[in-house]
């Protein structure tokens with residue numbers, strides 16, 4: 001028990017340290033902080049936006065550019081309200097909510113111990129709980145100047161529906177044949193009852209979703225393929241295999257639209273939690289949109305001379321959650337013998353800054369040479385020039401934000417044109433000629 005408590009407190013400490021590093025080094029800030037903040041909304045700072053863009057780029061590369069069977073899309077956040085009736089969100093996108101009559105805390109009924117629910121006893125203070133009631137998680141607003149029922153629109157709670165309603169537009173305009181997929185990255189909004197754990201559960205977040213349209217009967221085959229593909233992607237961005245696992249949805253967990261579902265989970269400091277869902281959504285979505293829109297959404301399959309409503313395999317990942325997993329996975333404190341060095345061991349492709357260029361001292365033409373190198377790298381990579389403080393401190397500053405390489409101009413550079421390359425992970429140094437720096441980085445930063 002004592003060991004477990006110690007482990008838990010160590011894990012909590014890691015989260016606290018990460019949250020603090022994120023703020024201090026410009027990764028993530030609380031939204032509207034000067035007004036006291038707004039719950040479950042976060043802003044990405046200068047380094048955070050780079051990391052996030054790189055994660056999105058790694059996803060887009062793997063899902064769109066490297067494949068022959070997927071197209072991209074960027075649909076609008078606001079959609080016709082009927083979309084959400086057809087999708088089942090108006091009726092089903094609810095969480096069961098209970099309130100404590102004494103301490104006023106609010107819980108998701110499916111997230112507190114069953115015993116508490118049965119006895120209607122608050123897990124925090126022991127006070128009496130209300131009966132569970134359904135709470136719809138969609139944010140509502142009004143379109144146009146009139147604020148009445150007829151003008152309600154929703155902020156999309158998932159990006160998937162934008163893909164389904166454009167299924168025909170995409171396959172006709174791009175002359176696609178089934179099987180093929182549509183990929184999209186974009187914001188989604190959920191009025192979560194119990195947000196928290198930093199950016200793990202937010203009310204405004206970003207999803208990276210891909211919907212793959214297949215012939216009925218081939219769906220489970222594709223489901224297995226996508227399950228494996230998506231797992232491999234997390235390994236490819238550097239997540240440690242021991243931190244990843246599948247969780248199969250049992251019959252009681254399956255969403256109303258799914259016939260089979262797996263989550264890919266990551267071991268966060270607060271436990272194993274979902275990063276991504278892979279779902280066999282059957283013909284539910286297109287059938288419903290056909291029914292609600294009155295438009296024929298069936299597909300004529302040339303090969304088998306048959307018309308059918310395609311089945312859909314969905315891969316639905318959270319960008320912010322992936323980013324948190326990437327940070328947790330990369331965070332390390334290393335005892336160098338002289339000090340504890342904090343280092344983010346990020347995959348070089350994901351690192352916000354790819355290299356720092358440092359003159360050893362601010363004289364003897366070293367700044368000029370370093371500046372030239374910096375300028376030659378700038379059109380290709382996000383790089384950083386730093387001439388302030390001791391060289392050791394400058395290296396540590398880069399370690400803490402995950403910069404994979406530092407190029408240092410020193411007195412030997414003046415003699416033979418070589419610079420030091422310092423590796424973030426090993427702290428080893430080697431020398432290369434300054435004219436080779438760009439090619440060196442290009443080789444190392446590959447995805």
Ligand code: ATP
Pocket residue numbers: 158190192199200201202203205206207274275276277316317318319320321322
């Ligand atoms: P949960 O059970 O955690 O509420 P979910 O099963 O409702 O999640 P999905 O609807 O499958 O989640 O959403 C797909 C992905 O979108 C999730 O795996 C997650 O990465 C991300 N996601 C969902 N809700 C949030 C949120 N509130 N904040 C951040 N990311 C989210």
